[in-house]
Amino acid sequence: MDGFRTSRLNILQISSASSFGGGERYVVDLTNALVARGHDVYVAVRPGSPLTRHLQLSSEKIVTLPLRNALDVQSARELEKFVRRKEIDVVHAHMARDYSLASYAARRRQTKFIVTRHVLFKLNRLHRHTLSRAARVIAVSQAVAKELRTSQVVRNDQIAVIHNGIDVESIRKTCAVLHRGVFLRTIGLPVGVPYDGALVGSIGELRTLKRHDDFIRAAALILKEFPETQFVLAGVGDGREQLEKLVTELGLTNHFHFLGWLDDADKLLCAMDVFVSASETESFGLAIVEAMAAGTAVVATATEGAQEVIDDQKTGLLVPIGDVKQIARSVVNLLSDPEKRERIATQSAESAAKRFSLKRMVDEIEKIYS
Secondary structure (H helix, E strand, O other), X not given: OOOOOOOOOEEEEEOOOOOOOHXXXXXXXXXHXXXXXXXXXEEEEOOOOOOHHHOOOOHHHEEEOOOOOOOOHHHHHHHHHHHHHHXXXXXXXXXXHHHHHHHHHOOOOOOEEEEEEOOOOOOOOHHHHHHOOOOEEEEOOHXXXXXXXXXXXXXXXXXXXXXXXXXXXXXXXXXXHOOXXXXXXXXXXXXXXXXXXXXEEEEOOOOHHHOHHHHHHHHHHHHHHOXXXXXXXXXXXXXXXXXXXXXXXXXXXXXXXXXEOOOOHHHHHHHOOEXXXXXXXXXXXXXXXXXXXXXXXXXXXXXXXXXXXXXXXXXXXXXXXXXXXXHHHHHHHHHHOHHHHHHHHHXXXXXXXXXXXXXXXXXXXXXXXX
């Protein structure tokens, strides 16, 4: 991948993530892109990390440590030894519980300590000392940067806003060759499900903050207007059982389908007519941007991240958080007006390509590293 040119760096990414969401996709995409640019990249993870299978790294580049919590002294010492042995130039941490370990590991004067803040949750005052050594704290959105400034845990001059990036060209190529009917058959939809009707879906971890229950309730309302519509939800998490129970209670079993984890989620985005994000909070909204890049019209709740990504009525439709009726009305509006849906989809794809490319993100991070 061509981009900002810098000398070859030895880089250590640290992530103790035990599930795979937008922040983990960021670590994977950044790592793989940096490797493609000629940097020597290592990644420290927990045993059984979901990141491992997505990283284009040889086994010796993956460092497995307990990374239990911010007070895991043994892991911190092992990381520091590794940094010294490999003469690491940059240590980059991505989760709050990893900050203190990464800061300790980067004590060498020549090693730069970088943090990416992926979420809007408040940091506590104890992080002030840990992050005082950070050369930069990357905020994935203006909303995250605002929260960092408000909390006063880091100095203003430490904060750098670098929006998440996605592989726009890869998504475009996927959509260009996708045969929707064939793909939908391969993901396990029940026999008898029509493949030529409207498909409305969402992708995300199955947890409370994603408010997938609002999406399910909206689906029941949408079916009153478009009874042939099919709904899909891709993702894993502890909330699946409750969501499945809700689908049954609302009589949606023949129309609402849980797909679990999909390695080829891009294909699902390409196959959708409308993508729905019903989240209570989004620091950025990576899945929203991926749907935009796929040329799929988006209906999203007006979270901080979604408002930053979507130009309402132009590159998507924003609705109040928790407003099931408005989610349904917006989807029905798009399904009943194909020209509007296509116009929004086209404009959103152009916006995603212009504002949220992976190349742009890696270029900006490389400059901070160097």
